[in-house]
Amino acid sequence: DAGVIQSxxxxxxxxxxxxTLRCKxxxxxxxxxxxxxxxxxxxxxxxxxxxxxxxxDSGMPEDRFSAKMPNASFSTLKIQPSxxxxxxxxxxASRPGSYNSPLHFGNGTRxxxx
Amino acid sequence: AQTVTQSQPxxxxxxxxxxxxxxxxxxxxxxxxxxxxxxxxxxxMILVIRQEAYKQQNATENRFSVNxxxxxxxxxxxxxxxxxxxxxxxxxxxxxxxxxGKLTFGQGTILTVHP
Numbered sequence: 055d056a057g058v059i060q061s062x063x064x065x066x067x068x069x070x071x072x073x074t075l076r077c078k079x080x081x082x083x084x085x086x087x088x089x090x091x092x093x094x095x096x097x098x099x100x101x102x103x104x105x106x107x108x109x110x111d112s113g114m115p116e117d118r119f120s121a122k123m124p125n126a127s128f129s130t131l132k133i134q135p136s137x138x139x140x141x142x143x144x145x146x147a148s149r150p151g152s153y154n155s156p157l158h159f160g161n162g163t164r165x166x167x168x
Numbered sequence: 169a170q171t172v173t174q175s176q177p178x179x180x181x182x183x184x185x186x187x188x189x190x191x192x193x194x195x196x197x198x199x200x201x202x203x204x205x206x207x208x209x210x211x212x213m214i215l216v217i218r219q220e221a222y223k224q225q226n227a228t229e230n231r232f233s234v235n236x237x238x239x240x241x242x243x244x245x246x247x248x249x250x251x252x253x254x255x256x257x258x259x260x261x262x263x264x265x266x267x268x269g270k271l272t273f274g275q276g277t278i279l280t281v282h283p
Contacts, residue, residue: 085268096273097273110268110270157271161212162211162212
C-alpha cells in the first residue's frame with residue numbers, strides 16, 4: 055500500500071500564475087477529499103468527491119479554485135490565478151466507502167505564492 | 169454546526185512520562201466518530217486513535233488511550249511512556265456518523281517531549 059500520493063511536495067510560484075496540485079488516492083478508495091491547512095484557519099475541507107463525482111464543494115474559497123477527478127486514481131486542484139493568500143499546505147485524503155473507515159492523508163503540498 | 173476545541177496550544181512532557189491532551193466538542197448529534205491525528209514535522213497526518221460515540225468503552229492503541237466522556241462532550245488523549253518520536257502537533261477531529269467523511273478539526277496542540 056503506497057498510501058495517498060501528492061505532488062509536488064513544494065511549489066513556489068508568483069502571483070497570477072496557474073498552480074496545479076495532484077493527488078493519487080489509495081487504490082480501492084472511492085472517496086477523495088482536498089483540505090487546506092493554514093496557521094490562521096487550521097484545517098479546512100475544500101471539496102469532496104465520491105466515485106469521481108464532486109459532492110460538496112462549498113469549501114472552495116472562490117472561483118479561482120477548481121478541482122477535478124477524471125478517474126478513480128487521479129485528482130487535481132487548480133488555482134488560477136494564484137494569490138499570496140493562497141499560500142498554505144494542501145492535503146489530499148481518501149477513504150473506502152464504508153462509513154466507519156477513517157481518512158488516509160497524503161504528505162501534503164506546501165504552496166508559496168510570492 | 170459542530171465545533172472542536174483544543175484549549176492547550178502547547179504541552180510538554182518528559183520522556184517516559186505520561187501526558188494528557190484535552191479536546192472538547194459541540195454537537196447536537198448522538199452518533200458520531202472522534203479521532204486524534206498526529207502531524208510530525210514531516211507534515212503527514214497520521215491517525216493515532218478513533219472512538220465511536222456509541223461505544224462506552226474507551227479506545228486504546230498501545231501507549232495511546234482516550235478518555236471519552238459523551239455527556240461532557242470531552243475526548244482527551246493520554247500518551248503513556250512518552251517517546252521522543254511522539255513530538256508532533258496533535259489534532260482532535262469530529263465526524264458525523266452519517267456523513268460522507270467530512271472531518272471538523274480542532275486548532276491543534278503542539279507536544280514537545282524532553283529527553
